[in-house]
Amino acid sequence: MGGGTIAAISTATGEGAIALVRISGPEAIDCADRIFRGKQKPSDIQSHVQHLGHVTAGERVLDQVVISVHRAPQSYTAEDLVEISCHGGVLVTAQILSACLDAGARVARPGEFTERAYLNGKMDLTQAEAVIDLIRAQTDLALRSATEQLGGRLGDEVRTIRDELIAWRAHIEAAIDFSEEGIGPDEGDKLQARVAQVREKISALLATEQRGRIWREGVRAVIYGPTNAGKSSLLNRLLGYERAIVSHIPGTTRDTIEEVISLRGVPIRLLDTAGLRDSQDELERAGIARTENSLALADLILHVIDSSAPKPLCLADRDSNALEILLLNKSDLPTHPDWRNCEALRISCLAEDGLAGLEEKILTAIGARHLTTESAVAINARHRDCLGRALEACDRAQETMAQNLSPEFVAVDACAALNAVTEVVSLESDDPILDSLFSQFCIGK
Numbered sequence: 001m002g003g004g005t006i007a008a009i010s011t012a013t014g015e016g017a018i019a020l021v022r023i024s025g026p027e028a029i030d031c032a033d034r035i036f037r038g039k040q041k042p043s044d045i046q047s048h049v050q051h052l053g054h055v056t057a058g059e060r061v062l063d064q065v066v067i068s069v070h071r072a073p074q075s076y077t078a079e080d081l082v083e084i085s086c087h088g089g090v091l092v093t094a095q096i097l098s099a100c101l102d103a104g105a106r107v108a109r110p111g112e113f114t115e116r117a118y119l120n121g122k123m124d125l126t127q128a129e130a131v132i133d134l135i136r137a138q139t140d141l142a143l144r145s146a147t148e149q150l151g152g153r154l155g156d157e158v159r160t161i162r163d164e165l166i167a168w169r170a171h172i173e174a175a176i177d178f179s180e181e182g183i184g185p186d187e188g189d190k191l192q193a194r195v196a197q198v199r200e201k202i203s204a205l206l207a208t209e210q211r212g213r214i215w216r217e218g219v220r221a222v223i224y225g226p227t228n229a230g231k232s233s234l235l236n237r238l239l240g241y242e243r244a245i246v247s248h249i250p251g252t253t254r255d256t257i258e259e260v261i262s263l264r265g266v267p268i269r270l271l272d273t274a275g276l277r278d279s280q281d282e283l284e285r286a287g288i289a290r291t292e293n294s295l296a297l298a299d300l301i302l303h304v305i306d307s308s309a310p311k312p313l314c315l316a317d318r319d320s321n322a323l324e325i326l327l328l329n330k331s332d333l334p335t336h337p338d339w340r341n342c343e344a345l346r347i348s349c350l351a352e353d354g355l356a357g358l359e360e361k362i363l364t365a366i367g368a369r370h371l372t373t374e375s376a377v378a379i380n381a382r383h384r385d386c387l388g389r390a391l392e393a394c395d396r397a398q399e400t401m402a403q404n405l406s407p408e409f410v411a412v413d414a415c416a417a418l419n420a421v422t423e424v425v426s427l428e429s430d431d432p433i434l435d436s437l438f439s440q441f442c443i444g445k
């Protein structure tokens with residue numbers, strides 16, 4: 001936490017056409033008055049209108065800039081906010097930031113602008129989280145989901161559930177207040193029906209976690225197999241360009257190579273790995289150890305075999321629960337008898353044969369039908385944790401009611417469910433989860 005007026009460079013570091021420096025907080029406009037020279041002082045200019053002028057440090061002109069003032073509460077942070085667009089040089093932006101600091105602002109922490117937007121009620125927590133998702137989105141579906149979440153779709157669904165829980169709790173409390181002998185059978189049925197309904201909605205949201213994880217992080221697909229099978233060739237084919245070195249020398253790939261492709265909007269993180277064989281070479285063995293580590297984290301294994309060569313002797317046992325697709329590569333060459341009756345997808349990276357079938361198979365294996373639904377609502381791990389606790393509380397309440405125990409017990413669970421659901425959209429300002437959430441942002445966002 002920390003109040004005051006903050007400043008940061010909001011554009012990415014490096015040379016660019018323009019860069020943006022932002023100042024937010026009670027002194028933002030005063031700060032701008034101290035460093036901006038133009039026809040009008042920032043404190044006199046109309047909100048949301050751009051003005052041309054110069055940023056100065058003492059007598060020295062640092063750059064010609066365009067400035068705009070966004071007066072509270074009509075700004076991203078709901079505070080007074082000033083945006084300075086300057087030339088996109090590394091040094092010039094650093095000097096403008098430094099002028100802002102000399103004028104009274106302090107350096108913003110990562111995500112502090114968005115954190116203020118959240119704390120000032122401009123957005124709920126799911127929307128703040130959507131800001132990172134949107135910046136990181138690598139495929140169309142991931143982007144759509146982030147945009148919907150930023151628009152408040154997930155927050156709205158969660159608030160509907162919260163409202164139902166509030167109504168449910170009010171009924172339980174009424175039952176406690178007005179009846180001597182607990183909840184009557186009629187009332188009990190109604191309360192049971194209510195909780196069942198809410199429970200259903202919570203489970204439906206929980207079920208979106210898997211696709212949320214896939215949209216945000218992608219499916220980890222590890223390309224695995226013996227040396228020279230054509231693993232790097234497969235990576236290059238799926239990517240559409242020559243990313244990895246391919247050669248007839250076994251043991252070409254040493255380090256793991258990771259690239260993301262989009263299969264019908266589903267992000268797939270392809271990992272090309274060092275081929276497996278008994279090797280005395282220290283570097284190659286380090287590469288093979290990395291292959292084993294990747295397998296442990298895989299969602300999907302693309303097991304590549306050279307179908308023109310005999311079955312390798314040393315295919316180590318793997319420790320992985322991932323789905324696996326067996327690929328007999330080099331189908332352009334005569335098949336070795338060892339593979340003749342093998343159930344597998346036959347492909348040729350050289351002749352570019354069977355690759356469309358492989359893409360189809362990948363999509364089927366990961367259940368892509370569930371991933372491309374109408375609704376792009378998808379919860380993340382933090383939401384799952386909150387909703388999971390809410391679901392457990394509902395289950396306990398149902399059980400308590402079924403056993404006809406005192407409504408006070410039910411009220412405790414109703415309260416727990418309500419609190420857990422509320423945490424999806426808002427946390428107290430001193431909650432440590434907020435710090436870890438906003439620290440994932442870039443500085444200046």
Ligand SMILES: Nc1nc2c(ncn2[C@@H]2O[C@H](COP(=O)(O)OP(=O)(O)OP(=O)(O)O)[C@@H](O)[C@H]2O)c(=O)[nH]1
Nearest residue numbers: 227228229230231232233247251252253275349350
């Ligand atoms: N005929 C034929 N050759 C292929 C095919 N795919 C790959 N190759 C050749 O097989 C050799 C090995 O290919 P790579 O892609 O480097 O194999 P790798 O599995 O990555 O090998 P390592 O990195 O050494 O483990 C190269 O000479 C490729 O040109 C194919 O479909 N048909």
Ligand SMILES: [Mg+2]
Nearest residue numbers: 231232252253
């Ligand atoms: Mg390779």
